[in-house]
Amino acid sequence: SKDRLQPMIRDTPALNGKVKDVKSRGSENTILHKKFPGGHITLVGANAPSTLASRPIRIVFCDEVDRYPASAGAEGDPVALAAKRTTTFWNRKLVLVSTPTVKGVSRIEKAYENSTKEQWCLPCPSCGELQPLTWGQTIFKADGPDQVQSVEHCCRECGALHGEYEWKAGIGQWIAREPERKTRGFHLNELVSPWKRWEEIVSDFLKAKDSPEELKTWVNTSLGETWEEQGEQVDENELVKRREQYAASVPDPVLVLTAGVDVQNDRFEVEVVGWGVGKESWGIEYRIIYGDPAKPEIWHQLDEYLGRTWRRADGSGITVSCTCIDSGGHHTTDVYRFCVKRETRRIFAIKGEGGDGKAFVGRVSRTARENCALFLIGVDGGKVTLLTRLKNKFEGTEGYCHFPIKAECGYGEEYFKGLTSEKQVIRFHKGRPRLEWIKVGKVRNEPLDVRNYATAALEILNPNLEMLAKVDRNSPKNTQSGQAQPRKYGVVNKGIQA
Template sequence: MEKKTYRLFKKIFETLKPPPDLTLSQWADKYRRLSSEASAEPGKWRTDKCPYQREIMDAITNINIKKVVVMSAAQVGKTDAMILNPIGYYVHYEPAPIMVIQPTIKLAEGFSKERLSPMIRDTPVLTERINDGSRSSGNTIEQKVFPGGHITMVGANSPVGLRSRPIRILLCDEIDAYPASAGSEGDPLLLASKRQTTFWNKKQIDISTPTIKGMSRIEVEYENSSKGEWNVPCPHCGELQPLKWANVKFDKENLNKIEYICEKCGAIASEVEWKEKFTEGKFVHENAENPVKGFHLNTLGSTMTTWREVVEKFLLANEERKKGNVELMKVWINTEMGETWEEEGEKLEEDDLIKRCQMYNCEVPQGVMYLTAGVDTQDDRFEVEVVGWGVEHESWGIKYSVLYGNLDQEEVWQDLDLFLDQTFTRQDGIKMKIRCTCMDSGGHYTNKVYKFCKQRFNRNIFAIKGGSESTAAYIQKPTKNNREKAYLFTLGVDTGKSLLMGRLKVEEEGPGYCHFPRDPGTGYDKKYFEGLTSEKKVLRYKKGRPYFTWELAKAHKRNEALDCRNYASAAIEITGLPLKKQDEQQQQQKKTVKRRRRRTGGIA
């Protein structure tokens, strides 16, 4: 009898005994299993494959740390290590109410179905605790229940989800993509953090790839943290240092050999040699005493991608930047370097562009492949610019005209029609017509603009209006939701102006460069260049959130020239015409013919 009682109590005490202390990285190495849907190497988790993840993960489960901030490049395994692993740890080891915030409800649902459910299915200790496949369990896409807690997944755009219930573990993913306000209820991060007030052992993890300097949430969080930077030892001298892009050495003509120069001893070593030392790396914290632990690393320090991939993306972005398109470089800085992009707020000076003017000695220079036009509509006039386009968006200003008249009368509309229907002669004698026109319809004689454009649909004359979002796509899908049922394109005018300003800064003739004529009668006088450079990009705040917008500089009152060039630029994008060298176009045409033959059984 005594032996039976002893065995019974022994079993009870073993069951009630608290689990041994494990850090998050130790838990992951012991229990976590990677799913085939989310990993090229499914199976047992190994923190040593990505050494930089260890300190971050262990900070998350350190009882003395309430908040962890991770500002990093894209390909470092953030979701698995810093969102999914903590979920697994707290479900299995320290049950608690958990909330995962994604930028939108749709992304939250995708995270649940594509990342969380496979982890639950393939990690046995989680399968035992979460009955994810049973409808009777009460589990849904947005919520998983387990003994002692639940996992709730919400979108930052959902005020109801953010204020629904008390939360101890708050996992905030890609916070730079969160809206400024959850509906009308304020900052989503603040709303969610209020759910933690009842817990003494609360934990918040903020994770994101950064975006624009001065507008990035994660940058603000990181700057107010311990500011830990991932450092690795030099293969030669052993000195710890962060990996910086400036020290990467490569020949763009031969990317088979990419090396890194040590900042301490100057020795040059290969990627393989540096990465062999990653297991000896560590985060060096600028403000080590700060209770908020912050971590930063770029893709050079990642084991999940190669330096060659980083360099290839840089070269592509740099080529686009030379053409005046900085968008790819912005993405590269954010996603590869894990740094904010600093927007240039200054404006161009008209005198710099006036100096660029040259004598064409012809209507249309030889490099022009297509003509487009932009029309700005005012109460007493139309202002029109015709622009020529060459290889890779090299452009030539052809003609700028102001057509005065009473827009209530038909005469000025007829003048505009004749202007847009005229023929221009290229230097080699080729006759050219305007291939596409974008005409402003916002605020001045809107219905008459719609009617004018609809009647000239066969000449690709389209009504446009400016979008209100500063980050809207340049060209958006056209609609016919107007009285005249005319095609109407909504333009992201701020996006277009940023693209145009980038091109105007290109200083070497070639891709993206903007030419202007000095020839008499073309309309490119000082007033035109004052209008073209009339606006500057400025930082403004709305409901406490920063955003960039284009505004008139105090010295200027008119911006019609800028709008006309913006509309003419949109017109070439709407046409979809190829802006490539002739031999490249021919190769593309041959490929198109081959594809057609394959689809049609040999008929081109």
């Protein structure tokens, strides 16, 4: 308000005098609220959009939206909250402006992708072809950041090279790539800026190029493009396509079943995972059990679910050998109470720990409350393992992940969005690079956590899968006629006597 708005009002003859000075007597104007004939300007921070709550607003202008918090306190998305103020106006206008930030988490990129996608285009001085100026077509000669000899832009149509002044002398226009869309979106970069010389842009690039963090800033601010983090992400669509028809609930190569449980305020999310030689895995079922964890009913349902006998193609049965339940949420004591009575069934409470260098299955201790066994799980390490396994494209090899296509198994598109909802990125802390997990977009990440817990359960159980495979081949299987016998395997528990 003080640095930009006030000087603009003061220095623009058409505006000067329309808005009373803050200091003038009887003025209703404050720094953040300015009245003028026919309207008002109200300035609010993205972290407190509730300041707008009582006012209808016709035009909302959101600046630097990529730096907004995902939620304004507990109130929700600040852009959505601000937009809500405009609903009573037929001629409302919502403007989002920003330097983009990280690909996949950028608000402005998402908004632009859904718009007319207009680009500022200039004509080639040789052939007249209208085109946006891009870094890819920029050709420069330099001996270092301070010795830029020449910068030219190559026409994408005729290949002619022309310098800055020739290109900038052309008459430009906006050209939409999606002209049918209702929301208009505009993109331009610093190469067309009247305030920045190409030589300076090249010099900035040469200074920044060796540091990922500086290069990121340069890409964001000079090119106006999002930065793609180095961290690899698994393509959810490939996983969706990979889903297969199992011959039975539990495919034959599965030797052991484990489960992971995430506790939310209104539900449990549970996954049963089958494991074979080389920790090749088969998703068996992803189940959401709704209910209030403060009440006993939902726990009865969970107990029953975890005790189920699952069927193979030959009719024989197999039960879950080990389960990990997250105790880190709001129902810690309930989780302890449930688990402590079921340790003989290897149903264990776990607590996730973030950060590098933590063992995937760490220390086990007894809790003061309820005297329950509690395993510490290094979730970041678990995510790295999972990412590596999901990237494995070769069925029958170590760690390959299978998923069932049958709808009732619960592996829909939402599941895969959740499973791939986080990726590893490089972050700089006090100049040192560090890998961190960040959430991509706003999808729920429970499927990722739950798979991590089911994997932790396998590590706690620590079975010799290769040996089990030999035993399995030699033992006669139960037939459909008989009562299914849950398989019993000699397993070594890590750290705890069940």
